[in-house]
Amino acid sequence: xxxxxxxxxxxxxxxxxxxxxxxxxxxxxxxxxxxxxxxxxxxxxxxxxxxxxxxxxxxxxxxxxxxxxxxxxxxxxxxxxxxxxxxxxxxxxxxxxxxxxxxxxxxxxxxxxxxxxxxxxxxxxxxxxxxxxxxxxxxxxxxxxxxxxxxxxxxxxxxxxxxxxxxxxxxxxxxxxxxxxxxxxxxxxxxxxxxxxxxxxxxxxxxxxxxxxxxxxxx
Amino acid sequence: xxxxxxxxxxxxxxxxxxxxxxxxxxxxxxxxxxxxxxxxxxxxxxxxxxxxxxxxxxxxxxxxxxxxxxxxxxxxxxxxxxxxxxxxxxxxxxxxxxxxxxxxxxxxxxxxxxxxxxxxxxxxxxxxxxxxxxxxxxxxxxxxxxxxxxxxxxxxxxxxxxxxxxxxxxxxxxxxxxxxxxxxxxxxxxxxxxxxxxxxxxxxxxxxxxxxxxxxxxx
Numbered sequence: 001x002x003x004x005x006x007x008x009x010x011x012x013x014x015x016x017x018x019x020x021x022x023x024x025x026x027x028x029x030x031x032x033x034x035x036x037x038x039x040x041x042x043x044x045x046x047x048x049x050x051x052x053x054x055x056x057x058x059x060x061x062x063x064x065x066x067x068x069x070x071x072x073x074x075x076x077x078x079x080x081x082x083x084x085x086x087x088x089x090x091x092x093x094x095x096x097x098x099x100x101x102x103x104x105x106x107x108x109x110x111x112x113x114x115x116x117x118x119x120x121x122x123x124x125x126x127x128x129x130x131x132x133x134x135x136x137x138x139x140x141x142x143x144x145x146x147x148x149x150x151x152x153x154x155x156x157x158x159x160x161x162x163x164x165x166x167x168x169x170x171x172x173x174x175x176x177x178x179x180x181x182x183x184x185x186x187x188x189x190x191x192x193x194x195x196x197x198x199x200x201x202x203x204x205x206x207x208x209x210x211x212x213x214x215x216x217x218x219x
Numbered sequence: 220x221x222x223x224x225x226x227x228x229x230x231x232x233x234x235x236x237x238x239x240x241x242x243x244x245x246x247x248x249x250x251x252x253x254x255x256x257x258x259x260x261x262x263x264x265x266x267x268x269x270x271x272x273x274x275x276x277x278x279x280x281x282x283x284x285x286x287x288x289x290x291x292x293x294x295x296x297x298x299x300x301x302x303x304x305x306x307x308x309x310x311x312x313x314x315x316x317x318x319x320x321x322x323x324x325x326x327x328x329x330x331x332x333x334x335x336x337x338x339x340x341x342x343x344x345x346x347x348x349x350x351x352x353x354x355x356x357x358x359x360x361x362x363x364x365x366x367x368x369x370x371x372x373x374x375x376x377x378x379x380x381x382x383x384x385x386x387x388x389x390x391x392x393x394x395x396x397x398x399x400x401x402x403x404x405x406x407x408x409x410x411x412x413x414x415x416x417x418x419x420x421x422x423x424x425x426x427x428x429x430x431x432x433x434x435x436x437x438x
Contacts, residue, residue: 114383157376
């Protein structure tokens with residue numbers, strides 16, 4: 001069991017190192033050598049977990065969707081807002097999120113399947129919207145798939161713009177503006193009035209989630 | 220005069236060739252040699268107009284904002300919608316627009332100032348919104364600068380997603396979804412009811428604009 005734990009930790013270490021290299025260099029210029037250096041592991045350890053640079057990139061892209069799980073809320077649409085605010089906050093510093101963002105955005109000469117991460121996100125957001133609609137929180141007129149894809153596409157662009165203009169320091173604020181503009185055409189009025197769109201919510205929720213993980217790990 | 224015309228045509232030829240190379244290869248992998256080959260001009264001709272690869276890229280980024288001018292409409296917000304729909308349509312085939320989109324989106328290891336094109340677009344959109352607000356078409360609650368930046372950021376992401384998923388064939392449709400979700404919180408109801416958000420509008424307006432340019436050139 002201890003050995004399994006160590007393997008999981010090593011895999012995570014390698015993944016974070018790879019993500020930070022992808023964030024700094026992009027896919028094409030990233031090298032396994034630099035990942036090894038940043039992770040401080042042997043070539044053997046890396047190849048035990050990942051067969052190639054492409055496998056590393058795909059693992060980063062898979063991981064970043066799994067990484068976001070927010071506290072359950074009475075209003076499902078609040079969870080939908082919260083996921084985007086926590087992600088926006090984490091894009092400032094979390095290596096996995098930053099690396100995945102660059103991989104997903106790069107037009108690249110590589111053969112990496114950029115669709116994969118976009119479709120995973122759209123599926124995830126669609127699931128939240130379907131659940132919210134089932135509870136009567138979402139206007140009947142909303143076509144959940146196209147609204148989910150709008151969120152994913154628009155978010156990708158906002159984080160890119162925020163990165164270029166402010167190293168993502170204003171991303172939570174930009175997201176609040178987006179929510180203010182779109183939620184009136186998504187949420188039923190009674191739900192809309194109760195949603196918390198505060199840009200500071202991302203940082204607050206991230207702290208709660210991290211404290212929860214810490215508590216889990218020590219039990 | 221004829222010589223001046225020729226110089227303008229040559230400059231445009233080089234610019235379009237450069238944009239198509241940037242679109243295919245990205246900034247880092249683009250070479251002057253490939254631009255020369257695609258443009259079919261001499262090194263001397265290129266360097267007469269552009270001192271470096273960076274100058275070429277900046278010229279492409281400047282050009283693509285200038286390139287969009289739509290027909291005046293009775294409702295100013297319709298022009299705002301039209302600019303985005305024409306741009307979305309042109310991103311399917313116009314080399315300048317495609318090249319500029321990739322340059323603006325790429326995180327790149329280059330020192331190219333990506334902010335420049337985002338800020339130009341935000342200024343342009345803000346100008347349209349200010350004019351529309353002056354005419355009473357925009358809700359008092361709208362903060363025009365943040366709404367303008369939302370449009371630029373969201374558009375950048377939607378075009379990227381559409382490119383990855385459908386080579387931009389569905390971009391006009393995605394934009395219509397975006398307008399449907401955001402304009403109710405921007406336009407006053409009487410204006411909202413009269414806006415044409417049809418995704419086919421981009422192609423139709425592009426044809427009108429091209430016919431106009433053709434008429435100008437032959438007079």
